[in-house]
Amino acid sequence: MxxxxxxxxxxxxxxxxxxxxxxxxxxxxxxxxxxxxxxxxxxxxxxxxxxxxxxxxxxxxxxxxxxxxxxxxxxxxxxxxxxxxxxxxxxxxxxxxxxxxxxxxxxxxxxxxxxxxxxxxxxxxxxxxxxxxxxxxxxxxxxxxxxxxxxxxxKRWSWMDTDSITDKKSKEEAITFSKSFYKIMEQNNISEMIAAADPILSNELISKPDLKKEKLVKEWTKGLKMAFTDQDVYDDIDSISIKLIPIANGKLFEVKREDGSFLFRTSDKNEFPVGFKSIIGRKNGVWQFYN
Incomplete structure (x- = not known):
């Protein structure tokens, strides 16, 4: 939809x-x-x-x-x-x-x-x-x-089977993943952005059994290419204080900046900043985005 x-x-x-x-x-x-x-x-x-x-x-x-x-x-x-x-x-x-x-x-x-x-x-x-x-x-x-x-x-949605991530090591991993993905956004690497959001795509496929994943990926690719361009300006990720907010009773993090704004977005220096999802979790050792 x-x-x-x-x-x-x-x-x-x-x-x-x-x-x-x-x-x-x-x-x-x-x-x-x-x-x-x-x-x-x-x-x-x-x-x-x-x-x-x-x-x-x-x-x-x-x-x-x-x-x-x-x-x-x-x-x-x-x-x-x-x-x-x-x-x-x-x-x-x-x-x-x-x-x-x-x-x-x-x-x-x-x-x-x-x-x-x-x-x-x-x-x-x-x-x-x-x-x-x-x-x-x-x-x-x-x-x-x-x-x-x-x-x-x-229906059983993807976030329900994620790991508990309340320990210190998980938080360190979440910070590492967040910085890595921010650089993927800077590189305008659309395929990697979609791969990181695979649990979200999976949920949509569950809710719409007649929808094929290939079609959904094409839709996301088209939308992301419209939203993110090579002209986008980003902030220095190493200068950003990342704030992890535990949600889903310790199964997910909402990722923000210290000022409360989303981390995964282009800089305020852009005329029209755009952003990605803000909730991450880990399953089978892999960090990805969730609804």
Whole structure:
């Protein structure tokens, strides 16, 4: 699916129709919540699990099974309203799942819904959807964790089988991999970039059985060549302080710079910086990117 994906940098927002750039999500601001909800649903096709977040003067971060799926900021918007809808199908696990809400402000109101579509493509038809969890909060400093159980026939996504990487050696390996991949980006080595993202491609192939890997690789190659060019400017990787954020209960790292921005991106010196995925993990001794 070619959905809009959003990357936030310090002074601008860059929109690119590429799966590898960020969460598979759409964020909208400055319109009534009901209109926003209808618009979001009209944009989502064949996504059987997604998260809706509606905020009024609130800032929140949402995690599913300790994986960041949404960060919504409406406290500083002109109207104070905003929402986000994120595809979360790759983060659902068989059995007990944990939905975590972390308020980032002490004011405002937030509504969070985890929704499943059971049939059909018409996401404007409410008979096709089931709200699994709905949480309404008035923000304070207290995280909220809700449990929801899924049957054992949930698909097994690639990140579920990664190693535990909480030890010091794993962190050192993650830093080495991150620096190495950054240089691959500098070299504009598209084939190596795609190889490093193989677990993400595998997930898409699992969710779309009729899709052939050769076709998917061609799509990624075309998209990456459009996004990354020989004219891109990069920062000196040795001058960047890399920050590893443990997620997925110690099975993955979200990789950022010390200032909180993504590591795997071109320099701010570019007129239109572009970036890659930000979550890495290790399986069978090999470090790669995951959803």
């Amino acid at each position: 070619k959905a809009l994906n959003i990357i936030y940098f310090k002074f601008y927002i860059l929109f690119l129709p590429l799966l590898f750039l960020s969460f598979n999500s759409i964020e909208l601001m400055h319109s009534p919540l009901q209109q926003q909800s209808m618009y979001l649903k009209s944009q989502i096709k064949k996504q059987f699990f997604y998260l809706e977040v509606f905020g009024k003067g609130s800032d929140v971060e949402i995690r599913l099974n300790d994986i960041p799926v949404c960060k919504l900021k409406t406290d500083s918007t002109p109207t104070g309203y905003g929402n986000s809808s994120s595809n979360v199908q790759y983060y659902i696990i068989p059995g007990i799942n944990t939905l975590s809400i972390f308020p980032l402000t002490k004011k405002g109101e937030t509504t969070i819904r985890l929704v499943q579509f059971s049939k059909g493509d018409d996401t404007n038809n409410e008979s096709n959807e089931e709200t699994l969890v709905e949480i309404e909060i008035e923000n304070d400093d207290t995280p909220i964790h809700k449990k929801v159980e899924f049957s054992s026939n949930i």
